[in-house]
Amino acid sequence: MSEKIKVGILGYGNLGRGAELAISEQPDMELVAIFSRRGPVETVGKNVKSLHIDDATDYVDKIDVMILCGGSATDLPEQTPAFARLFNTVDSYDTHALIPEYFESVDKVSQASGKLNIISVGWDPGLFAINRVMSEAVLYKGKTYTFWGKGLSQGHSDAVRRVEGVKAGVQYTLPSDEAMDEVRSGENPDISKSDGHKRECYVVLEEDADPKVVEKTIKTMPNYFDEYDTTVHFITEEELERDHNKMPHGGFVIHSGQTGTENNNQIIEYSLKLDSNPEFTASVLVAYARAAHRLSKEGQKGAKTVYDIGPGYIHPKSPAELRKGYL
Amino acid sequence: MSEKIKVGILGYGNLGRGAELAISEQPDMELVAIFSRRGPVETVGKNVKSLHIDDATDYVDKIDVMILCGGSATDLPEQTPAFARLFNTVDSYDTHALIPEYFESVDKVSQASGKLNIISVGWDPGLFAINRVMSEAVLYKGKTYTFWGKGLSQGHSDAVRRVEGVKAGVQYTLPSDEAMDEVRSGENPDISKSDGHKRECYVVLEEDADPKVVEKTIKTMPNYFDEYDTTVHFITEEELERDHNKMPHGGFVIHSGQTGTENNNQIIEYSLKLDSNPEFTASVLVAYARAAHRLSKEGQKGAKTVYDIGPGYIHPKSPAELRKGYL
Numbered sequence: 001m002s003e004k005i006k007v008g009i010l011g012y013g014n015l016g017r018g019a020e021l022a023i024s025e026q027p028d029m030e031l032v033a034i035f036s037r038r039g040p041v042e043t044v045g046k047n048v049k050s051l052h053i054d055d056a057t058d059y060v061d062k063i064d065v066m067i068l069c070g071g072s073a074t075d076l077p078e079q080t081p082a083f084a085r086l087f088n089t090v091d092s093y094d095t096h097a098l099i100p101e102y103f104e105s106v107d108k109v110s111q112a113s114g115k116l117n118i119i120s121v122g123w124d125p126g127l128f129a130i131n132r133v134m135s136e137a138v139l140y141k142g143k144t145y146t147f148w149g150k151g152l153s154q155g156h157s158d159a160v161r162r163v164e165g166v167k168a169g170v171q172y173t174l175p176s177d178e179a180m181d182e183v184r185s186g187e188n189p190d191i192s193k194s195d196g197h198k199r200e201c202y203v204v205l206e207e208d209a210d211p212k213v214v215e216k217t218i219k220t221m222p223n224y225f226d227e228y229d230t231t232v233h234f235i236t237e238e239e240l241e242r243d244h245n246k247m248p249h250g251g252f253v254i255h256s257g258q259t260g261t262e263n264n265n266q267i268i269e270y271s272l273k274l275d276s277n278p279e280f281t282a283s284v285l286v287a288y289a290r291a292a293h294r295l296s297k298e299g300q301k302g303a304k305t306v307y308d309i310g311p312g313y314i315h316p317k318s319p320a321e322l323r324k325g326y327l
Numbered sequence: 328m329s330e331k332i333k334v335g336i337l338g339y340g341n342l343g344r345g346a347e348l349a350i351s352e353q354p355d356m357e358l359v360a361i362f363s364r365r366g367p368v369e370t371v372g373k374n375v376k377s378l379h380i381d382d383a384t385d386y387v388d389k390i391d392v393m394i395l396c397g398g399s400a401t402d403l404p405e406q407t408p409a410f411a412r413l414f415n416t417v418d419s420y421d422t423h424a425l426i427p428e429y430f431e432s433v434d435k436v437s438q439a440s441g442k443l444n445i446i447s448v449g450w451d452p453g454l455f456a457i458n459r460v461m462s463e464a465v466l467y468k469g470k471t472y473t474f475w476g477k478g479l480s481q482g483h484s485d486a487v488r489r490v491e492g493v494k495a496g497v498q499y500t501l502p503s504d505e506a507m508d509e510v511r512s513g514e515n516p517d518i519s520k521s522d523g524h525k526r527e528c529y530v531v532l533e534e535d536a537d538p539k540v541v542e543k544t545i546k547t548m549p550n551y552f553d554e555y556d557t558t559v560h561f562i563t564e565e566e567l568e569r570d571h572n573k574m575p576h577g578g579f580v581i582h583s584g585q586t587g588t589e590n591n592n593q594i595i596e597y598s599l600k601l602d603s604n605p606e607f608t609a610s611v612l613v614a615y616a617r618a619a620h621r622l623s624k625e626g627q628k629g630a631k632t633v634y635d636i637g638p639g640y641i642h643p644k645s646p647a648e649l650r651k652g653y654l
Contacts, residue, residue, distance in 0.1 A: 021587050025467050044588065100651050125654045127461070127595075130638045133653050134454070137614040137642040138607075140352045184600070246591070259610055260348050261371065264573070264602035266610075268454075273511070275591035280465075283586055283593075287464040305639075307649050311457045312634030315464040322634050324427050326460050327452045 004030040005293050007286075008059060008087070010079065011069035012036045012043075012050075014247070015092065018282025019067050020044055026286065028316045032063050060086050064296075065289040067091075069282070077102065084109040084117045084303075088292045090285050092122040099125070107303035116296040118304045121288045122281040123272055124148075124251065130306050131253040131270040139257025139266055143188045147175035147196055151249035151277070159224045160201050163217050165209030168237065170244045172200045175252060176229070183254050186265030194227040201232045204240050249277035287314040331357040332620045334613075335386060335414070337406065338396035339363045339370075339377075341574070342419065345609025346394050347371055353613065355643045359390050387413050391623075392616040394418075396609070404429065411436040411444045411630075415619045417612050419449040426452070434630035443623040445631045448615045449608040450599055451475075451578065457633050458580040458597040466584025466593055470515045474502035474523055478576035478604070486551045487528050490544050492536030495564065497571045499527045502579060503556070510581050513592030521554040528559045531567050576604035614641040 007029050009019050016034065021044060023031045033049040034041065040050040056066070066083055068091040070076050076093045083089055084106050093102055099120055110117045120126065124146075132144050149172065156171035179196040182189050201218055205211060215232045219225055235243075250272040257266045274280045288306070291313035295304070312322050334356050336346050343361065348371060350358045360376040361368065367377040383393070393410055395418040397403050403420045410416055411433050420429055426447055437444045447453065451473075459471050476499065483498035506523040509516050528545055532538060542559045546552055562570075577599040584593045601607045615633070618640035622631070639649050 018587065025586075027467070096654065099654050100647070103650055120654055127465075129654045133642045133649055134614075134638050136653075137617075137638075138454075138610045140354070140643070257610075259352075259606040260345065260603060262603075264606055265600075266602060266607050267598075267600040269596075269598045269600070271594075271596045273592075273594040273596075275593060276587060276589075279586040279591055280593050283465045283584075287461075290464075305646075305650055305654060307639030307642075307646060307654075308637040310633075310635040310637055311461050311464075312632075315460045315634075316467070319632075319634060320427070322460055323430055323632055327423065327426050327447055327456045327632060327634075 002028075004028055005290060006030055006032045006062060006064045007289055008032050008056070008063040008066045009034045009069055010036075010053065010056065010066055010083065011075065012038075012041045013069065014278035015282050015285075016069035017044055018276070018279040019069055019286055020048065021279065022283040022286040026290075026316065028290070029286070033059060056083070057086065063087060064293045065090065067285050067289050069285075077105070080117065080119065081105050081109045084115050085113045086115070088116045088296045090118045090121050090288045090292055092126075092281055092285060093120045094122060094125055096125065103303050103305070110302050114301045116292050116301055116304065118288050118292050118306070118309070120305055121285050123284060126281075126284055126306055127272070128251065128253050128270070131268070132255075133307060135253070135255030135257070135268045139255060139259065139268070141259070142255055142257025142266075144253065144255045145183050145191065145196070146251065146253050147180060148251040149173040149175050149197065149249070150273075151251070152247050156199065156224055159221060160203060160218060163214060163221075165206050165214045167204045167206045168240055169201060169203040170240070172202075172248075174198045174200060180252060180254065183256055184267055184269070186256050186258070186267065188256055197228065199225060199228045199230040201230065202235050202240060202244055203232055204237050205234060246275055247277045248275055250274045290314055290316065329355075331355055332617060333357055333359045333389060333391045334616055335359050335383070335390040335393045336361045336396055337363075337380065337383065337393055337410065338402065339365075339368045340396065341605035342609050342612075343396035344371055345603070345606040346396055346613055347375065348606065349610040349613040353617075353643065355617070356613070360386060383410070384413065390414060391620045392417065394612050394616055396612075404432070407444065407446065408432050408436045411442050412440045413442070415443045415623045417445045417448050417615045417619050419453075419608055419612060420447045421449060421452055423452065430630050430632070437629050441628045443619050443628055443631065445615050445619050445633075445636070447632055448612050450611060453608075453611055453633055454599070455578065455580050455597070458595075459582075460634060462580070462582030462584070462595045466582060466586065466595070468586070469582055469584025469593075471580065471582045472510050472518065472523070473578065473580050474507060475578040476500040476502050476524065476576070477600075478578070479574050483526065483551055486548060487530060487545060490541055490548075492533050492541045494531045494533045495567055496528060496530040497567070499529075499575075501525045501527060507579060507581065510583055511594055511596070513583050513585070513594065515583055524555065526552060526555045526557040528557065529562050529567060529571055530559055531564050532561060573602055574604045575602055577601045617641055617643065
């Protein structure tokens with residue numbers, strides 16, 4: 001039995017907690033410590049070491065990979081280049097438009113430090129991105145569609161809650177079944193984001209509120225709802241707490257391609273149905289932490305993305321075991 | 328514009344023809360020649376060079392990657408080690424149980440020759456195998472299911488045609504919707520191959536045949552049909568020719584995992600719906616031919632599988648372009 005991979009977690013919100021739980025399921029990893037700006041935090045597991053972020057520098061020789069669980073807006077652009085000097089890392093940077101410059105800023109550091117740093121890991125970017133690229137590579141003549149949901153949208157839930165007469169509420173984005181069926185038929189239609197998605201709101205009313213007025217205000221809200229097929233359900237506070245307390249998400253990547261002289265339809269579809277978005281994203285990060293450690297041990301360095309990494313590197317078994325049992 | 332990748336095809340059945348067509352769709356490849364044991368063959372495209380297999384040795388310096396399109400039973404175990412001495416190759420070896428020894432026999436040759444040889448490429452083994460390994464790596468606590476179909480089964484079609492009173496016919500294997508829904512619910516059921524699949528036969532009767540007798544003979548045929556939910560449709564010869572002249576296939580890899588203290592269900596699903604099985608498999612081979620060429624140019628050598636290869640290597644665009652446009 002080879003030595004376990006020593007993992008650290010930096011940042012302890014929903015994603016950090018998910019990473020803690022995912023590491024505990026792995027046969028070949030041990031969690032060394034959790035680091036937070038808040039100092040020691042209350043962890044899910046017992047006997048988990050929790051320290052202030054400033055103590056991380058003492059762990060350079062005790063941690064093989066640091067999982068960076070901060071946010072993309074302000075944490076990661078600062079933390080990843082700083083920690084890539086000291087540690088192999090994985091992160092979930094997801095500001096799509098800024099990924100190229102983020103990659104450069106991390107790569108510059110890790111080329112000098114000799115560390116291996118995998119950026120933008122998760123499901124989108126991440127697993128969805130892999131499927132978009134592989135499908136297009138295999139069926140070059142074709143079109144790729146991404147649908148999101150069923151997923152809880154924070155921004156749209158906030159918008160619903162700002163409506164007068166709304167006491168509490170949540171909003172889910174759902175893919176349109178009709179649009180997906182059209183794509184699956186191989187017709188390669190043009191589909192706008194609003195044609196491809198529906199919105200569902202679950203709303204608790206203030207006592208004196210008029211449901212008709214609230215429903216109309218939501219459905220006609222510009223930018224948020226007016227262009228979408230929107231449904232508003234009125235529920236009680238108890239129902240909201242009981243049925244809408246999770247953070248589900250998911251989606252579909254569908255590639256419709258054509259091959260041969262007869263233009264045969266070939267459909268590749270990848271989908272996720274997640275009861276907990278942060279726990280799943282954290283699970284992807286933890287699997288890629290394994291890859292960061294293995295690639296670093298092979299002598300590789302620099303910033304990497306999921307595109308650079310062979311699928312076998314994220315699985316605990318060896319290449320020979322995978323060839324025997326999974327190919 | 329960089330130089331195009333020079334590709335050869337060895338073997339010219341359905342798979343070889345599919346490879347010829349797939350190469351013609353690629354922006355960065357050119358087909359140098361097709362080699363066949365039969366000598367020059369009639370190709371789909373015009374102006375395609377077609378030669379006897381013995382002429383391949385003259386093309387060692389003119390071909391970057393040779394796509395081996397022979398069968399797994401007898402062609403590839405002999406051809407791949409022989410041609411790995413001379414060329415980078417990709418092949419679709421799919422005798423699952425013998426893959427480890429096949430890998431060793433190829434790797435031994437290519438470690439000495441310095442060539443890069445990717446084995447067992449296609450969709451199963453291949454894309455399905457990638458999804459099994461990645462899903463299990465991400466959701467280690469969980470279970471992976473594979474369903475095949477709707478697909479034309481050659482062996483079962485032959486069995487149907489041997490029944491007395493059957494003039495012609497085909498058999499399709501289909502996944503059971505009930506079994507798939509059970510899996511998607513996150514219950515992690517045990518499902519046998521016969522519980523998970525149904526069989527559908529389309530049969531043209533001889534003039535004097537009794538449909539009741541034929542149907543019963545098919546449905547009770549041991550090993551082939553007796554354990555399955557089997558449906559028999561009687562059709563005319565014209566309908567058979569019009570509606571059943573393609574080679575469709577496909578299937579589903581569904582991984583049902585659980586995360587966190589609340590055992591949240593997380594479902595990953597990958598599926599293929601293929602109007603032409605050989606054209607799709609050939610398209611996967613052609614994409615991995617690109618990876619073989621790139622890895623060889625990087626100085627790598629030896630036998631590889633899809634597990635070793637980063638997804639970006641199979642796409643014509645550069646890593647920087649992929650990070651910008653697809654992540």
